[in-house]
Amino acid sequence: MSARPLLLKAAWHGLNLGLPLLFVLAPILSFVLISFWTLDNGHIVTQFTLGNYLAFLGDDSYLSVYGGTVLLSLEVTVVNTVLASFVALFIFRRAARVRFLLLMAFVLPLFMSYIIKIYSIRGILGQRGLLNEGLMAIGLTGQPIEALLFSRTAIFLTLAIVYLPYAILPIYLALDRIPPNYLAASADLGGRTRDELLHIVAPLAMPGIVVAGVFTFVLTFGDFVTPQMVGGTEGFTFGRIVFSQFGLALNWPLGSAFAVILLGTALAAVAIAGLFLRKEHVR
Amino acid sequence: MTRRAGFIDLVLGIVTVLTFLCLYAPLAAVSALSFFQLVRLRGVMSFAPFSLEPYARLWVNDDILSALATTCFIGVVATALALVLGVLFAFYFVTARRSLGLLMQGLIFLPFLLPPIITGLALLIFFRQLDITRGILTIVVGHVVFIVPIVYRTVLVRLQILGKSLTEASLDLGASRWQTLWLVILPQLRPALIAGGLLAFSMSFDETLITLFLAGSESTLPIRLWGMMRVGFVPEINALATLILVFAAGITLAVGFMQQRAGNRAL
Numbered sequence: 001m002s003a004r005p006l007l008l009k010a011a012w013h014g015l016n017l018g019l020p021l022l023f024v025l026a027p028i029l030s031f032v033l034i035s036f037w038t039l040d041n042g043h044i045v046t047q048f049t050l051g052n053y054l055a056f057l058g059d060d061s062y063l064s065v066y067g068g069t070v071l072l073s074l075e076v077t078v079v080n081t082v083l084a085s086f087v088a089l090f091i092f093r094r095a096a097r098v099r100f101l102l103l104m105a106f107v108l109p110l111f112m113s114y115i116i117k118i119y120s121i122r123g124i125l126g127q128r129g130l131l132n133e134g135l136m137a138i139g140l141t142g143q144p145i146e147a148l149l150f151s152r153t154a155i156f157l158t159l160a161i162v163y164l165p166y167a168i169l170p171i172y173l174a175l176d177r178i179p180p181n182y183l184a185a186s187a188d189l190g191g192r193t194r195d196e197l198l199h200i201v202a203p204l205a206m207p208g209i210v211v212a213g214v215f216t217f218v219l220t221f222g223d224f225v226t227p228q229m230v231g232g233t234e235g236f237t238f239g240r241i242v243f244s245q246f247g248l249a250l251n252w253p254l255g256s257a258f259a260v261i262l263l264g265t266a267l268a269a270v271a272i273a274g275l276f277l278r279k280e281h282v283r
Numbered sequence: 284m285t286r287r288a289g290f291i292d293l294v295l296g297i298v299t300v301l302t303f304l305c306l307y308a309p310l311a312a313v314s315a316l317s318f319f320q321l322v323r324l325r326g327v328m329s330f331a332p333f334s335l336e337p338y339a340r341l342w343v344n345d346d347i348l349s350a351l352a353t354t355c356f357i358g359v360v361a362t363a364l365a366l367v368l369g370v371l372f373a374f375y376f377v378t379a380r381r382s383l384g385l386l387m388q389g390l391i392f393l394p395f396l397l398p399p400i401i402t403g404l405a406l407l408i409f410f411r412q413l414d415i416t417r418g419i420l421t422i423v424v425g426h427v428v429f430i431v432p433i434v435y436r437t438v439l440v441r442l443q444i445l446g447k448s449l450t451e452a453s454l455d456l457g458a459s460r461w462q463t464l465w466l467v468i469l470p471q472l473r474p475a476l477i478a479g480g481l482l483a484f485s486m487s488f489d490e491t492l493i494t495l496f497l498a499g500s501e502s503t504l505p506i507r508l509w510g511m512m513r514v515g516f517v518p519e520i521n522a523l524a525t526l527i528l529v530f531a532a533g534i535t536l537a538v539g540f541m542q543q544r545a546g547n548r549a550l
Contacts, residue, residue, distance in 0.1 A: 016375035017383065019368065020390035023428050027409035028393075028401070034408055087302050090295035104539045109306050111485045111535045115505045116524040119512050120309035123316070130312060161305055193288040222398020225491060229512060239400055246404060246496065256408065263401050270396070 035256035052257030084167035150232030174208025369434030403496030417499030437479035
């Protein structure tokens with residue numbers, strides 16, 4: 001065997017493993033590393049310290065923003081997963097030809113500009129927005145309702161609308177994988193629709209529902225643009241704190257430590273979902 | 284059974300319709316406002332008559348048009364790179380040892396599974412440590428990292444459907460490895476490449492959260508819009524948004540129908 005094929009082989013492995021290692025893993029490691037450093041007079045001091053993490057744990061305002069953001073994301077996750085299950089099940093129960101069109105209709109917004117959606121929702125909820133003007137026009141309220149925009153509710157609504165398609169798709173795909181003869185067998189044996197849904201469809205859809213939940217949680221927890229655009233000063237979420245450290249506050253080590261906490265939270269959500277799915281599988 | 288099923292379907296149907304309205308209300312509002320501008324007459328808001336004025340103004344707004352051009356350029360470059368890498372990675376997965384393939388796959392899926400804020404700031408810090416200033420190059424890298432998984436996935440699914448028999452037949456009949464690749468395998472991958480490429484482009488076109496970290500003075504359209512949104516929008520944004528929505532809908536529908544015709548479940 002000459003050296004040439006060996007060299008080619010090494011280059012082939014190097015390319016396919018090296019690029020992902022360089023552009024995915026190395027950047028993640030680099031911010032984890034920075035999170036253990038500190039900032040002194042605008043210069044990064046490369047000395048290992050847990051100070052940034054202690055700053056997080058020792059500050060009630062950071063902790064309460066973190067807790068509030070987890071709660072907000074969980075709320076969106078629960079509401080969206082339930083809504084998405086309903087929608088996916090509705091699509092699944094249509095005739096095969098209609099299903100595809102309906103699915104497209106619900107997945108389409110996924111590819112429609114994120115920033116424009118937020119801008120539009122802002123326009124709808126604003127003090128002089130469509131909703132308030134509409135409510136005043138039909139005489140439901142005399143004054144515009146101020147709390148619509150720049151509130152926690154506004155963030156909740158916007159996140160729910162923006163991220164709903166991400167939940168519908170995995171649940172529908174799980175439903176779509178159910179072998180049709182399972183349902184036919186159930187019907188032949190006299191199973192009612194309710195039994196069929198509870199004992200066949202729901203357990204088989206569970207992996208999709210869990211994936212939908214994880215997607216929604218991870219994406220909403222990490223979003224920092226939505227809270228900023230519709231939340232105003234009310235909506236200070238954890239993602240915004242992270243982002244602000246890279247902009248105005250300009251403390252990269254601290255921001256990196258917060259980002260590690262954000263990453264850890266996202267990974268914890270994935271791990272919990274994984275455990276849940278494994279249990280489902282064993283049963 | 285029918286009565287019960289009818290009730291269940293009724294509930295599902297109502298939820299589905301309401302959800303649909305919520306999803307499309309923001310999109311519909313933007314489009315409506317691009318044709319019928321809101322005006323204030325003696326303190327009362329009302330709609331102006333139909334006009335295409337915002338579209339005409341968009342046409343001469345160099346600021347927006349240049350951002351649009353930058354976005355398209357970045358999208359095309361990033362998509363081209365993602366197509367090449369996606370095919371490479373997919374071939375690697377089906378030929379390399381399983382553990383190595385899974386390692387590679389796990390890594391390239393990470394940016395897709397993690398919150399974009401993590402990918403964005405990780406790359407920002409990475410580039411800073413390498414002393415690479417932010418600009419078109421860093422945005423392109425960020426987009427490639429984010430869209431490679433979608434191309435990889437569509438190509439891999441297609442490769443796995445094709446199986447090994449085509450390659451073996453081609454090699455048996457005396458074709459070289461390169462001939463097999465160019466004349467046998469790649470033509471079979473064309474639908475997957477078109478679908479994956481279109482999806483990848485539309486994802487790159489819309490990417491905001493990663494780009495915010497990586498954009499220097501050159502910025503893409505979503506970043507420009509984000510900046511404008513904080514000071515208040517001009518009417519031509521509604522026109523631009525409507526055009527983008529129509530365009531994105533066209534791409535998505537085309538990909539959807541192609542995938543359905545190919546019977547190819549990539550997602």
